[in-house]
Amino acid sequence: MASEETGGVVGVRVPPRSPAHELRAVKVVLHREMLRFAGDRTRMVSTVVQPVLWLFVLGTGFGSLAQGAIPGVDYxxxxxxxxxxxxxIMTAMFSAGSIVWDREFGFLREMLVAPVGRAAIVVGKCLGGAVVAVAQGVVILALGGLVGVPYDPVLMVTLLAEMFLAAFAVTAFGVTLAARMRNMQTFFALMQMAVMPMVFLSGAMFPLGNLPSWLHVLTTLNPLTYAVDPLRQAVFSHLDVPAxxxxxxxxxxxxxxxxxxVPVELGLVAAAGAVLLAVAVARFRRHG
Incomplete structure (x- = not known):
């Protein structure tokens, strides 16, 4: 009877927003990121192959050159x-880039019309990207014994925590970039232009000491330097290395x-992650 009086239109009751409701939305987005990662074995393998090659091929080559200068340490x-x-870093950026993919295929629009805040979607995306990135990092972490890194429980927990903090900040940066992107080609081109120089200037492949002044300034200004150095400090604190x-x-x-x-470095990474998350939410509300 009520349906006939209103012309056959059935009312839809939208649940009121609450912290629990927003938290559930975060969990749903996080769960979707995990399912997407678990179902893409090609991505899992390709993201790990390059660092493994650099570690065992490039690292062995550099080690043969530096053997006389650093006796007693495997490069x-x-x-x-x-x-x-x-x-x-690379896994986190790929996870953030999936927003562009979702926009191209219309799934993002479905998430945006859901009765949840944009902030919940962004937080879920950043948490999902961070968890996926740490999962990929664990594969490299498992190879530590092959290059002289001990499987000390305290070291492993420390590295996992630092990996998650860095991954969350990088994913927030990637979401900020992806908020206005309309195709994957543009995103990946911008990612290569923005991320690769920062990776090379972070001290990931060369020591930060005795650098030319101009290169020292660049490494100091590079945000990723403060994500890489705590990882190295943690590893070397568990090694018996000549002075x-x-x-x-x-x-x-x-x-x-x-x-x-190190606490200051981690604080800088956490602060950068918080700022980037806020920027990502603001841009997502405007351009999502």
Whole structure:
């Protein structure tokens, strides 16, 4: 009877927004990212192959050249934290880029019309990207014994926490870039232009000590430097390395002649992640 009086239109009741409702939306987006990752074996393999090649091929080649300068240390041990960071960073950016894919195929529109806040979608996306990136990083982490890195439980937990923090910040950066992108080609071109120079300037593949002044400035200004250095500090704190090799391979990041403490570096990464998340939410509301 009520349906006849209203012309056959049936009312739809939208549940009121609440923290629990928004949290459920975050969990749904996170779960979808995990399912997408688990179902794409090609992506899983391709993201890991490049760092593995660099670690065992490039690292072995560089190690043969630097063997006389750093006795008692395998150069691949030095490169190991950098390869973890590279895997995490690239995987996080690929996860963020899936927003562009969702926009192209219309799935993003379905998420946007859902009765949830845009912030919940962005947070779920960033958390999903971070979890997927850490999962990929664990594969590299499992190879640590092959390059002289001990499987110490404290070290493993420390590296996992630092990997997650870096991955979340990078995913937020990727979502910020993807908010206005309309096709994957543009996103990946911009990603290569923005991320690859930062990776090379982060100290992932070469020590940060004894650099030319202009290169030292660039590495200091590079945000990814403060994500890579804590990983290396954690690894070297569990190694028995000669003092000379420690000073050469693990000098840390310096401001005005003073080494930046690891908690400060992690705080900078966390602050960058929070700022990028806020920017991503704002851009997503405007251009989503």
């Amino acid at each position: 691949r041990t030095f490169m190991f934290p950098g390869m973890i960071a590279m895997t995490v 000379r090799a420690e000073a050469l391979l693990n000098p840390g990041v310096h401001w005005y002649g003073r080494q930046v403490p």
